[in-house]
Amino acid sequence: MGATYNKTSMYYETSIYGDSFLDLYEPRYIPRLQDDVVFLITEVYKYKPDLLAADLYQDSRLWWVFTARNPNLLKDPIFDFLPGRQIFIPKKEELINALGL
Numbered sequence: 001m002g003a004t005y006n007k008t009s010m011y012y013e014t015s016i017y018g019d020s021f022l023d024l025y026e027p028r029y030i031p032r033l034q035d036d037v038v039f040l041i042t043e044v045y046k047y048k049p050d051l052l053a054a055d056l057y058q059d060s061r062l063w064w065v066f067t068a069r070n071p072n073l074l075k076d077p078i079f080d081f082l083p084g085r086q087i088f089i090p091k092k093e094e095l096i097n098a099l100g101l
Helices: 049-057 065-069 092-099
Strands: 037-040 086-089
Touching: 049 065, 049 092, 065 086
Parallel strands: none
Antiparallel strands: 037 086
16 A cells, blocks of 8 residues: 555645555645635735645645635745735635545
C-alpha cells in the first residue's frame, strides 16, 4: 500500500502509486453554501492565503481551500490573493464537515 495524504491536504483525493508518484490530480470538493462568508482580502493577507487560513481555521495547511472555493477568481493561489478582491470562504464548521476532519 502506498503513502496517503492527510485530510487537510489538497492531494487527499489523488491516488498515489508506490510511495512517491501521484496520479492525475483530483481536486477536493468544497461545497458552496448560502451561508458562506464574503471576505475582502486586505493588505495584511496580500499573497498570504496560508496566513488567512491560520487565522480563520487555525491551520495554515488549509490555504488551498480559498482557491478550491473560488476557482474563477483565484487562478494563481498566491499572486491572485490581492487586496480589494472579494472571495467566498466557508465557515469553519462547514469546512470541517466537508473535509471529514
